[in-house]
Amino acid sequence: MRLNQLEYFMKVVECGSITKAAQELYLSQPSLTKAISSLEAEYDLKLFSRTAKGLSLTPEGRDFLEYAKSVVESSQALDRTFGNRQNNLSIQRLAVASQQLDFIYDILLLLYKENSDELLQIDLKENDRGEIAEMVAECKADIGILVLSEEDSRSFRSVLKDKDLDMYLLDRSSIYVSMGPKSDFYDRDTVDVEETGKYLHVSLDTDQTMRREMRYRKGWGDGVNHEHVIFCNTIGVCRKFLEETSALLLTPKWVLGLFEGTKVRSVPLMKEGRPYPSVNSLVWIKRANEMLRPMEMRFMELLKERFESRAPD
Numbered sequence: 001m002r003l004n005q006l007e008y009f010m011k012v013v014e015c016g017s018i019t020k021a022a023q024e025l026y027l028s029q030p031s032l033t034k035a036i037s038s039l040e041a042e043y044d045l046k047l048f049s050r051t052a053k054g055l056s057l058t059p060e061g062r063d064f065l066e067y068a069k070s071v072v073e074s075s076q077a078l079d080r081t082f083g084n085r086q087n088n089l090s091i092q093r094l095a096v097a098s099q100q101l102d103f104i105y106d107i108l109l110l111l112y113k114e115n116s117d118e119l120l121q122i123d124l125k126e127n128d129r130g131e132i133a134e135m136v137a138e139c140k141a142d143i144g145i146l147v148l149s150e151e152d153s154r155s156f157r158s159v160l161k162d163k164d165l166d167m168y169l170l171d172r173s174s175i176y177v178s179m180g181p182k183s184d185f186y187d188r189d190t191v192d193v194e195e196t197g198k199y200l201h202v203s204l205d206t207d208q209t210m211r212r213e214m215r216y217r218k219g220w221g222d223g224v225n226h227e228h229v230i231f232c233n234t235i236g237v238c239r240k241f242l243e244e245t246s247a248l249l250l251t252p253k254w255v256l257g258l259f260e261g262t263k264v265r266s267v268p269l270m271k272e273g274r275p276y277p278s279v280n281s282l283v284w285i286k287r288a289n290e291m292l293r294p295m296e297m298r299f300m301e302l303l304k305e306r307f308e309s310r311a312p313d
Helices: 003-015 018-025 029-043 059-082 104-114 129-137 153-162 208-216 235-244 253-259 294-308
Strands: 048-051 054-057 091-098 119-126 143-149 165-173 176-179 201-204 229-232 248-251 265-271 280-287
Touching: 003 018, 003 029, 003 059, 018 029, 054 059, 091 104, 091 129, 091 294, 104 119, 104 294, 129 143, 129 153, 129 165, 129 280, 143 153, 143 294, 153 165, 165 253, 165 294, 176 235, 176 253, 201 235, 229 235, 235 248, 235 253, 248 253, 280 294
Parallel strands: 091 119, 091 143, 201 229, 201 248
Antiparallel strands: 048 054, 143 280, 165 280, 176 248, 176 265
């Protein structure tokens, strides 16, 4: 028996439904069902019975619930008491691995302001996509946030499956072209993808797999020549090249805010007079079968509130 199994069980009781409980716990329904079944098998009892109105506790389940509450409350008391031995306050922790995105800093600042009277440890690691998955899988971060294109989402899902990670969609975005004052397109309201091929392209946060493919293929998608690409792992380097050369950066909307207050402009990417058909997905990942801690849950709530309050791209 693990503590999180008891917490899962209590959430199912609270929701009265495996499906609803799985949604609130950010778990897949089969994972939650398996956790409850394992608990029943370990103690050789039946916790729930199905009715027309959903799940209900069996008599054994009601007794088990009282013990489960006691164990979970005792665990929480231990955290409060020994989380910080000096002042008897528990430390709220949040470990996030993310690509460089313009909304992350505001969310973390808001989270800090909400918890400024508590002991709070925030660990933000900005990495490329492949490293983010590794960090979450190896417990160096608990939440990963990254961008996937339509072309590579299928292969990345395979990576997540191998690492036992779950993925959830946050938002979608069309593609923009960012450029500096030396670009031929600087005063344009849109840029067609076919016009971009002869120019230097800057690539931000590109993982090793995509770098290899871009290096050995004659082209990458429409209009991007592999011989004219510079890979950058910080927005500062991208900004320098955009401001000082005619380089272009193809990017989703979640990066545009990082150029505020600079000379860099961003306009929609087009194809044959229409918005470029490919879109990017903003997703977050976590380890499968693990429930988020309160600080992680609040972080995800703030993220969802941000995107739900904005009109779609």
